[in-house]
Amino acid sequence: EVSITKFPADERKIIAKAHDKYKKARAGIINTRHGQIHTPAFMPVGTKGTVKAMLPESVQTTGADIILGNTYHLMLQPGAKRVFKLGGLHKFMNWSKPLLTDSGGFQVMSLSKLRKITEEGVIFNSHIDGSKFMLSPESSTEIQYLLGSTITMAFDECTPYPSTYEQAKSSMELTSRWAKRSRKAFYSRDGYGQFGIIQGSIYNDLRLKSALDLIELDFEGYAIGGLAVGEGQELMFKVLDYAPDLLPINKPRYLMGVGKPADIIGAVQRGIDMFDCVIPTRSGRNGQAFTKYGVVNIRNSKYKEDNTPLEEDCLCPACKNYTKAYLHYLVKVKEILGAMLMTWHNLMYFQKLMLRIREYIAQGKDFDFIS
Numbered sequence: 511e512v513s514i515t516k517f518p519a520d521e522r523k524i525i526a527k528a529h530d531k532y533k534k535a536r537a538g539i540i541n542t543r544h545g546q547i548h549t550p551a552f553m554p555v556g557t558k559g560t561v562k563a564m565l566p567e568s569v570q571t572t573g574a575d576i577i578l579g580n581t582y583h584l585m586l587q588p589g590a591k592r593v594f595k596l597g598g599l600h601k602f603m604n605w606s607k608p609l610l611t612d613s614g615g616f617q618v619m620s621l622s623k624l625r626k627i628t629e630e631g632v633i634f635n636s637h638i639d640g641s642k643f644m645l646s647p648e649s650s651t652e653i654q655y656l657l658g659s660t661i662t663m664a665f666d667e668c669t670p671y672p673s674t675y676e677q678a679k680s681s682m683e684l685t686s687r688w689a690k691r692s693r694k695a696f697y698s699r700d701g702y703g704q705f706g707i708i709q710g711s712i713y714n715d716l717r718l719k720s721a722l723d724l725i726e727l728d729f730e731g732y733a734i735g736g737l738a739v740g741e742g743q744e745l746m747f748k749v750l751d752y753a754p755d756l757l758p759i760n761k762p763r764y765l766m767g768v769g770k771p772a773d774i775i776g777a778v779q780r781g782i783d784m785f786d787c788v789i790p791t792r793s794g795r796n797g798q799a800f801t802k803y804g805v806v807n808i809r810n811s812k813y814k815e816d817n818t819p820l821e822e823d824c825l826c827p828a829c830k831n832y833t834k835a836y837l838h839y840l841v842k843v844k845e846i847l848g849a850m851l852m853t854w855h856n857l858m859y860f861q862k863l864m865l866r867i868r869e870y871i872a873q874g875k876d877f878d879f880i881s
């Protein structure tokens with residue numbers, strides 16, 4: 511078990527050595543103040559304090575142990591202090607299980623207009639009303655504390671892809687300095703944790719240096735940053751062939767922004783424990799359903815009289831009570847119920863995938879089969 515407590519976490523008991531080919535795959539449990547997280551885990555993204563088109567209790571029925579909240583959006587609206595005054599994000603959004611908040615760095619770079627990166631942090635204008643903000647290791651850590659986050663992420667700089675060795679080196683070194691300041695600003699409490707994020711792009715010596723710098727700070731878990739940023743699956747797996755092994759074996763490893771089922775399977779085989787990705791929710795709203803038959807584009811006219819469910823054995827409301835014809839219609843006419851049902855099904859599909867992966871690891875079986 512891996513527990514996020516102040517005390518040195520127990521050695522992670524690998525429930526079962528997975529099949530030889532997958533000797534790095536591991537199944538475990540992360541214990542937190544807000545409950546357990548069964549790993550390998552998939553975290554639905556709840557960007558603005560809600561998993562879009564889902565009630566939190568519905569998210570819970572899909573089997574999700576933990577969801578992700580975005581610091582950047584919440585600090586702009588409704589504001590971290592206001593959420594704190596209202597009892598914190600768990601209460602605000604009626605989600606009592608673990609919450610992981612990002613540090614905002616990645617979103618600032620992709621969403622805000624006009625920003626300036628300094629040693630101090632990132633100065634930017636809100637994409638909502640143009641007002642000026644600063645995100646720094648200290649302010650990001652404080653905002654995540656005010657939100658009441660179970661797992662706080664260190665403030666990092668996501669090194670873009672492609673980057674030259676020099677660019678990746680200076681970016682990684684900035685992330686290491688910011689990680690130190692993030693760690694110092696973290697208010698450590700039992701059952702809460704802070705994860706460091708390693709960078710270094712595709713350069714293995716930089717990845718090693720990043721890992722060494724962050725291991726010194728004794729985080730409760732570690733994320734591998736700077737991936738799923740356009741490098742493609744092959745290059746991502748090439749980095750994942752060694753990067754997870756640079757991190758402590760008894761602490762959770764989190765691969766941000768990943769991914770499609772095949773990406774998740776390949777990353778679990780290389781030792782990753784936690785994932786987050788907008789694919790099931792965003793593509794669900796756009797009419798794409800993940801099924802064991804492959805991805806179904808429900809808007810395709812071939813479904814307009816298809817009276818069968820997406821998956822006959824799926825227990826989600828979309829499959830139990832509705833047909834592809836109805837989903838096709840709802841999505842075509844942009845009815846809200848279409849987004850709800852498609853999202854619910856996709857989240858169920860991703861959680862079922864993780865459950866099967868955990869079971870196969872525990873039985874020491876290989877799990878290439880699923881995609």
Ligand SMILES: C=CCOC(=O)Nc1nc2cc3[nH]c(NC)nc3cc2c(=O)[nH]1
Binds near residue numbers: 616664737
């Ligand atoms: C929950 C996240 C906590 O991480 C941070 O606050 N910083 C951070 N976020 C990332 C997000 C990513 N999404 C993808 N692909 C869709 N690649 C990503 C890379 C990073 C990264 O290197 N750093």
Ligand SMILES: [Zn+2]
Binds near residue numbers: 820821827828829858
């Ligand atoms: Zn379903």
